[in-house]
Amino acid sequence: MRRSLAEAAYSGFFHAISAFDNAGFGLHGDSLTPYAQTPWITLAIAVAVILGGVGFPVLPELLRHRTRRRTTGRRNWSPHTRLTLVTSAALLSVRTVLTCLR
Structure with missing residues (x-):
């Protein structure tokens, strides 16, 4: 082809x-x-x-805080970013485990 x-x-x-x-x-x-x-x-x-599931509001915040964490050692994510990342990680993990068990 x-x-x-x-x-x-x-x-x-x-x-x-x-x-x-x-x-x-x-x-x-x-x-x-x-x-x-x-x-x-x-x-x-x-x-x-x-990345599309995480969305446009979260991606710039992650990039912005990546450089801030290097200088201050802390990350202060907004509640929206925290909720999006935790939910995405949980859904990906659960689906991966369920797929492997099948």
């Missing part, structure tokens, strides 16, 4: 936006199944889904 550079770029861009938005759309009938054994693609999609 050879593609031109333009087709590959469009496919990559489309799937990156789709993953970040958690839309679940795919350009192919079998979605991303052909890439299931390709860790670089599946990990990139997983990271995009997680």
Whole structure:
């Protein structure tokens, strides 16, 4: 399945936006199944889904406090950021455990 550079770029861009938005759309009938054994693609999609789930209000705060923690040694996250990170970590952990037990 050879593609031109333009087709590959469009496919990559489309799937990156789709993953970040958690839309679940795919350009192919079998979605991303052909890439299931390709860790670089599946990990990139997983990271995009997680970052998209965390959201735009939290990401800048994490980046801003990353530099502040280096200088002060403390992190003062807003309640929204704390709740988002704890809930995301809990949901990812529970789903991972349930998937492994299955």
